[in-house]
Amino acid sequence: MNSSIRLISSGFQFIDKNWGGIYRGGSYLIVGPRKSGRTLLGLKFASESAKSGEVCLYFTNMRPKDLMIQAASLNFDIQEYMNQNLIIVVRVAPPNDVYDQPNADFMLIDYFKDILTVVDQYNPNRIVFDELTPYIGFRNPNILRDTFLDTLEVIEERDITSLFIVGEPATQKAEILVNTVADYVTAKIKLKKSSTKFENQFHGGTIFISPNVGHTEGEFTFQYRIEPLNGVTVVEHKKETPAISETAAPTIQRPVINKTVSPTPVSSPEIFNNVYNYSDFLLILNNQIALYKSTGQKFTLLSFKLDPAAQVKGIISLGELQNAIKLSMERKDKICFYENAILVLIVRSSPESVRNLITRMMENLPSADETYLLTVKNFIQVIETEASDNVNDAQSLTASILPLDTVNLSKYVPLTQFTG
Secondary structure (H helix, E strand, O other), X not given: OOOOOOEEOOOOHHHHXXXXXXXXXXXXXXXXXXXXXXXXHHHHHHHHHHHOOOOEEXXXXXXXXXXXXXXXXXXXXXXXXXXXXXXXXXXXXXXXXXXXXXXXXXXXXXXXXXXXXXXXXXXXXEEEEEOOHHHOOOOOHHHHHXXXXXXXXXXXXXXXXXXXXXXXXXXXXXXXXXXXXXOOOOEEEEEEEOOOOEOOOEOEEEEEEEEOOXXXXXXXXXXEEEEOOOEEEEEEEEEOOOOOOOOOOOOOOOOOOOOOOOOOOOOOOOOOOOEEOHHHHHHXXXXXXXXXXXXOOOOEEEEEEEOHHHHHOOOOOHHHHHHHHHHHOOOOOEEEEEOOEEEEEEOOOOOOHHHHHHHHHHHOOOOOOHHHHHHHHOOEEEEEEEOOOOOOOHHHHHHOOOOOOHHHHOOOEEOHHHHO
């Protein structure tokens, strides 16, 4: 930790009232079945962060509109805080193609490394990962333990308070993996969903809060229900262990573990699928615009178009060009296929960023023959748009390059202008 340990508000009344809050830089785990209120708690945690003027990085596999609807059910206008760059939504793709690979565990390690890459990019005060379940399916629990601890150590060293959400384990193997993660967080919040409604109206169940380190007030159990606009509310609570007084908040220390596995990095697919549909791409682009206006961090938006004659003549197809660009991008950058255009967002651009991307793209085209490359350049055109104070939102920015009508087509320049 870079500063002294102190308690901050979690946004959860049942925690703030009984524990006095959560530890700055601590890590917390929510475990529960579907529709038990897990995402509502994650949004409440993010809301508390934003209302305190802190930046929250929110990882989710939900569609942006669905996330906004969930937030609205808490009377929480998440879009307002996204526009202020206080909540950064990062949509992630589950690693469904990993588990059949013989080196699946090593590939999952790269997923956790990419979490840290995104954290490094945005430098948030809090993190919500809803949900982590698909990323902890390691075959070897020891590798999961080491990987998760390595991730926590980096996050906690930056005083970032984290909330991870996982599903209720359905098998013995899954329970071992969830327990592996649960053993090393600061505290665990478990939701046990009831099969009946409270007062024949509200869904809910029992919630348990259990500390691993600190929070010496003890473990608590509450009855909770999910109410419109209020989310997860406590009905009543029962204290499980007597309170232990203390004069100062304890230092959070991790157990020392001798790692049994030293995995060798291997090539793996992207942890975050950086191909987005148009609506998601606009959401990310709005985040970048807000980030530029608040911090000055530059970005570049590229739009590629392929002359239809290239496909007619059999020189290159639109799919081949899309694939060449996708293979040439860095993990942090984003891509969107919209009609016949290919949109690329370089989130941390420099004078060399565009030229380097195009150079790599040329190397990933179907042929490396010099005559072919000279020919194909004549059929590819580009628009480059850099961050500026005149850009207000993603819709107005993309309107200057899309759709591919006569006016916008006139703004594209030949690829040769970038490559010579």
